[in-house]
Amino acid sequence: MNGTAPGRLYGVGVGPGDPELVTLKALRVLRASPVVAWFAGPGRASNARRVVAAHLHDDQAEVALVYPVTTGAVEDGSDYEGLLAAFYDEAAVRLGALLADGRDVAVLCEGDPFFYGSFMYLYNRLRDGFETEVVPGVVSVVAGAAAIGAPLVCLNEALTVLSGTMPADELAARLQASQAAVIMKLGRNLPKVRAAVERAGLLDRAHYIERVTMDEERLARLADVDPAAAPYFSMVVIPSAAAAAR
Amino acid sequence: MNGTAPGRLYGVGVGPGDPELVTLKALRVLRASPVVAWFAGPGRASNARRVVAAHLHDDQAEVALVYPVTTGAVEDGSDYEGLLAAFYDEAAVRLGALLADGRDVAVLCEGDPFFYGSFMYLYNRLRDGFETEVVPGVVSVVAGAAAIGAPLVCLNEALTVLSGTMPADELAARLQASQAAVIMKLGRNLPKVRAAVERAGLLDRAHYIERVTMDEERLARLADVDPAAAPYFSMVVIPSAAAAAR
Numbered sequence: 001m002n003g004t005a006p007g008r009l010y011g012v013g014v015g016p017g018d019p020e021l022v023t024l025k026a027l028r029v030l031r032a033s034p035v036v037a038w039f040a041g042p043g044r045a046s047n048a049r050r051v052v053a054a055h056l057h058d059d060q061a062e063v064a065l066v067y068p069v070t071t072g073a074v075e076d077g078s079d080y081e082g083l084l085a086a087f088y089d090e091a092a093v094r095l096g097a098l099l100a101d102g103r104d105v106a107v108l109c110e111g112d113p114f115f116y117g118s119f120m121y122l123y124n125r126l127r128d129g130f131e132t133e134v135v136p137g138v139v140s141v142v143a144g145a146a147a148i149g150a151p152l153v154c155l156n157e158a159l160t161v162l163s164g165t166m167p168a169d170e171l172a173a174r175l176q177a178s179q180a181a182v183i184m185k186l187g188r189n190l191p192k193v194r195a196a197v198e199r200a201g202l203l204d205r206a207h208y209i210e211r212v213t214m215d216e217e218r219l220a221r222l223a224d225v226d227p228a229a230a231p232y233f234s235m236v237v238i239p240s241a242a243a244a245a246r
Numbered sequence: 247m248n249g250t251a252p253g254r255l256y257g258v259g260v261g262p263g264d265p266e267l268v269t270l271k272a273l274r275v276l277r278a279s280p281v282v283a284w285f286a287g288p289g290r291a292s293n294a295r296r297v298v299a300a301h302l303h304d305d306q307a308e309v310a311l312v313y314p315v316t317t318g319a320v321e322d323g324s325d326y327e328g329l330l331a332a333f334y335d336e337a338a339v340r341l342g343a344l345l346a347d348g349r350d351v352a353v354l355c356e357g358d359p360f361f362y363g364s365f366m367y368l369y370n371r372l373r374d375g376f377e378t379e380v381v382p383g384v385v386s387v388v389a390g391a392a393a394i395g396a397p398l399v400c401l402n403e404a405l406t407v408l409s410g411t412m413p414a415d416e417l418a419a420r421l422q423a424s425q426a427a428v429i430m431k432l433g434r435n436l437p438k439v440r441a442a443v444e445r446a447g448l449l450d451r452a453h454y455i456e457r458v459t460m461d462e463e464r465l466a467r468l469a470d471v472d473p474a475a476a477p478y479f480s481m482v483v484i485p486s487a488a489a490a491a492r
Binding site: 013015016018019020021022023024025027028112113114115116120121123124127132133134135136137138139142143145146149150151152153154155156157158159160161162163165166174177185213239243244245246 | 259261262264265266267268269270271273274358359360361362363366367369370373378379380381382383384385388389391392395396397398399400401402403404405406407408409411412420423431485489490491492
């Protein structure tokens with residue numbers, strides 16, 4: 001024991017991709033953190049790091065948390081789950097050692113840390129041992145509505161956020177019951193998602209959005225998209241019909 | 247006709263209340279706008295204006311759009327609807343005149359402009375006549391999850407965002423079908439909402455959050471809250487059970 005007070009773990013939401021959609025609080029926290037950590041796919045750059053790269057400085061240590069497999073394999077079952085759990089365990093041990101040494105650690109998170117983010121797996125493993133703080137961020141859901149210029153949800157309506165990894169029947173049923181919906185995590189789920197949207201009778205209202213607010217942003221009607229493949233950073237937005245008419 | 251190019255209408259999301267949860271883009275747009283407009287209840291200060299007050303400057307004209315009635319009367323039926331529609335019509339005429347005169351107008355919006363925001367009613371009335379741009383903001387939904395330190399939703403789960411103005415049966419049914427849920431717009435709907443959460447068997451997982459990220463923020467278990475009254479800026483958050491266990 002050296003008597004140093006332990007560091008604090010921050011989950012920092014950096015927003016959907018546009019470096020201007022970072023909050024003042026996110027910038028303050030990440031600039032002040034001696035350690036900045038981020039997740040990345042094997043052989044890939046971190047998208048969250050790219051968003052805030054201009055604000056990082058040489059005095060900061062960076063910790064790359066590189067997934068053992070690509071996110072495209074999510075549906076492949078228990079082997080993948082076990083591999084990921086071990087990866088998060090190990091990542092938590094690495095960051096825990098830095099925190100125990102008295103250093104604050106800021107984990108960069110695309111969008112918001114607690115909204116489908118991997119940060120929660122570190123948080124669950126470290127929250128009992130260390131002080132934690134989450135800086136909320138702009139989620140892609142509302143950035144998508146802004147990009148297509150469509151009010152998303154109004155008045156006494158429900159908005160449903162779904163994952164493209166759900167079974168097709170569940171997707172279609174939930175879409176049918178929603179006034180407005182967003183489907184995240186398309187990737188290779190896009191053909192299934194498109195079919196579910198069509199079954200729910202919503203194809204004419206559905207927008208496809210790829211890499212929202214990034215330089216490579218792409219907007220299209222879902223009906224016009226080749227469903228063969230979509231990148232992970234893509235979604236379907238079905239804005240409220242009532243919100244456009246008020 | 248004086249040949250001036252028309253101004254551009256901006257909807258600027260300023261986030262949930264903490265002035266540090268404003269994005270760089272929101273600040274840039276609102277500082278550069280010669281006209282800043284905001285909604286407010288009769289006799290009340292604008293909460294959105296308070297969030298960014300430090301960044302406004304004397305060269306800017308401000309336009310107060312004051313509701314003819316308080317939001318508490320939302321459920322009172324068609325008279326209220328007609329009154330509001332006329333109010334939005336008149337507000338759009340006021341801002342349209344400024345835009346036609348070549349001035350950009352930034353409308354300040356709590357949270358995000360297209361997420362249950364009044365901005366959409368101006369947008370729908372002005373979008374065909376003028377260039378528009380929406381700057382997305384941090385929504386109270388994710389700020390609430392950060393405040394209570396609870397991962398909101400993960401993996402292949404659905405998140406349902408509901409309005410406290412919904413009928414009790416619909417609230418209970420939708421809550422029962424959700425892995426994670428947020429109920430906005432509590433106000434005098436809180437007793438109904440509390441009963442619906444209890445009927446759905448979710449009372450032990452439900453958090454009550456008032457004025458999230460503001461100085462007056464208040465957090466409690468929904469089970470411990472006196473349901474007699476809640477301010478408009480309050481919500482119930484029911485985070486995913488799975489997200490806390492991963």
